[in-house]
Amino acid sequence: MICKCFQHGIWFILVLLLAACGERPVPVLLPTTNDREPIKTDLAGTIDKSPSVTMSLKNMPPYITPATILLTPTIQPPILNPTATPIFPTLRDTPIPLPMGLTLDEYALIKEAKDFPDRLGVTFRNLYLYSQADLNKRKVYRDKATQILDRNNSLLAFFGYQLKPYTTYSSNGAPITLYELYKEDQLLLGKIAGIKPATVNAAKSDFVMDVIQNDTWKWWQVSKAGLDPVDQEIPPVFLGNDLITLAYEMSPSKDSPPEEIVKVLHAGEVIYQYNVGRVSEQPPVHGLWVWDHHWVLELTGVVIQDGVNLNAKFGYEKIFGWQLLNNKPFYFFKKNGLIQASYANEIIPLQYEELIHDRCCEQAVNNLQGDDAMVWYLAWRDGTWYYGELGVYP
Numbered sequence: 001m002i003c004k005c006f007q008h009g010i011w012f013i014l015v016l017l018l019a020a021c022g023e024r025p026v027p028v029l030l031p032t033t034n035d036r037e038p039i040k041t042d043l044a045g046t047i048d049k050s051p052s053v054t055m056s057l058k059n060m061p062p063y064i065t066p067a068t069i070l071l072t073p074t075i076q077p078p079i080l081n082p083t084a085t086p087i088f089p090t091l092r093d094t095p096i097p098l099p100m101g102l103t104l105d106e107y108a109l110i111k112e113a114k115d116f117p118d119r120l121g122v123t124f125r126n127l128y129l130y131s132q133a134d135l136n137k138r139k140v141y142r143d144k145a146t147q148i149l150d151r152n153n154s155l156l157a158f159f160g161y162q163l164k165p166y167t168t169y170s171s172n173g174a175p176i177t178l179y180e181l182y183k184e185d186q187l188l189l190g191k192i193a194g195i196k197p198a199t200v201n202a203a204k205s206d207f208v209m210d211v212i213q214n215d216t217w218k219w220w221q222v223s224k225a226g227l228d229p230v231d232q233e234i235p236p237v238f239l240g241n242d243l244i245t246l247a248y249e250m251s252p253s254k255d256s257p258p259e260e261i262v263k264v265l266h267a268g269e270v271i272y273q274y275n276v277g278r279v280s281e282q283p284p285v286h287g288l289w290v291w292d293h294h295w296v297l298e299l300t301g302v303v304i305q306d307g308v309n310l311n312a313k314f315g316y317e318k319i320f321g322w323q324l325l326n327n328k329p330f331y332f333f334k335k336n337g338l339i340q341a342s343y344a345n346e347i348i349p350l351q352y353e354e355l356i357h358d359r360c361c362e363q364a365v366n367n368l369q370g371d372d373a374m375v376w377y378l379a380w381r382d383g384t385w386y387y388g389e390l391g392v393y394p
Contacts (some may be wrong), residue, residue, distance in 0.1 A: 056074060063150040070295070099346040102327070105138070107387045114354055114380050117366050138389055144371040145177070145195075151372075152209060159207060159224055160184050163195065178214060181222065188227060191215050199290070201238040208243065210235035233283070237290045242267035242293050246288060251275065260284060264297060264304075272307045282360050291324060298322045300358060303331060320357050321375065322366050326392035330375065332368070334358070339379070341390065348390075354380040 090108040098104060110116070153163055163179045170176055179192040193214030200207045209222045210230060221230045236245040245265045250258040260279050264272040276284035276299055286298040297304040301318040302311050311319055315335065322331040328344040332355060339352040356378045357368040368377040374391025 050305060096349060098348060099343050101392050102343055102348070103389075103391055105389045109378075109387055113385050116380075116385060117356065117378060118363060138374065138376075138391065138393075141371070141373040141391060141393065142369075142376060144369070146196055147371050147373075148195055149179070150197060155198045155200050155207060156209070158204065161222070163192070176214075179211070181211065185335075189213070189220060189222075196235045197232075199235070199237045201241045203241050205241075206238075208236055208238070234285050234288050237288055239266060239293070239295055239296070243252045244288065244290065246285060262297075262299065264295070264307075266295075270327070272297075272304065274302075274304065276300070282358070286320075287322060289322070289324065291329060296322060296329075321370065321373070323370050324372070325370070325375065325390075326373065330370075330390075343390075345360050348373075350379070350381075350388075352379040352381050 082374065088107070089105045092106070096104060117141045149163055149165065156162060160183055162182050164182060165177055165179050167177050168178055174192075178190075179195060180187055181189040181192060191213050194212040196210040198207055198209035206224045207222075210219055210233075211222060212219050219230045219233065221228045221235070232246065232248075234246055236243040238244070243266075245268075247263040247265060247270075249263065251261055251262050252258065257278050260276050262274050262276055262285060263270050274297075282300065284299050286295075286300065288298075289296045294306050298320070300311065301320060303319040303322050304310070305343045310316070314331040314333070317337075318334040320332050322329065324330070325343060330341065330343045332339055332341050334340075337353070339355045340350050341348040355368065356363075359367050366378050368375065370376070373393060374389055376387070376389045379386050379388055
């Protein structure tokens, strides 16, 4: 009896000490423990619906990033139970005809409303990255940074330039990959955080590559002549031996807010211009490319090729995600309320009702992404959210 009282006294003292220090134990979702029976769902796995918790960055488990934490204090996004059954590609009842060499993998994630990711802050990360899923088989193809680094170095080697990666650490100890730019053995620029794809002219006598530093967040344009500061994120591209560049101006208006005009220049001469309307928080230009002697400009929801509006040409409500996939044009488009895709001028009838893209700020973590080999995305069809991958693999 005395022993039990003594034990209770010790626990009582510990509780008082914790309260005096102003610290409260914070319940967190650990990757290998689950004290409750998980609630079964239509997910290929389980969803943990534990009560919401308040979590500081200091106490945050390594598999949860600030982007996955809601600002709302009363709701916590569902977390895919990492000990659940692995999820594998979901087969459609009627197979989709695909262009030669293209592979489609879809993973049914959860039956939920169309606004599910936005409403609960669900992200790529807590939907699939920590499940024991079949997704890792394509992981190497999702490494966009390494692909750009390798391709740029192969182009720059002819001019005596090289990008060298190195690892440093943030204030909280997280590893960060930065780059240094060398010409021969001379260091030209350090602390590079981002690299844009390089472009080389037809004569192979010059190149252009845009990079950004992580300490000043200043963009630099690298060419055979050296370094020059630039003030825009969309780099120029060579068409033949001359650059395709962009310029912006505001249309004068006395009766309404000014509208922004995007101009396309070739060798310094304006060859096309497009009125994007009123200035918004999101940049109107999403990409500028050269492909098979064509120039391509992607604006918000619109794609222009050689001055021709592809939306108007094909009757599409929206075009987004234009890129080169295995050196062939790929993009998504919306027509008759449904989202399909085009690859090498062949239609892929995906029949999605929603595909997350062009979101801003915190919601941008779920945006469509892509590189030379594949695109990956979150899409909604027939009441179910899917994670999808479309790619051309060796």
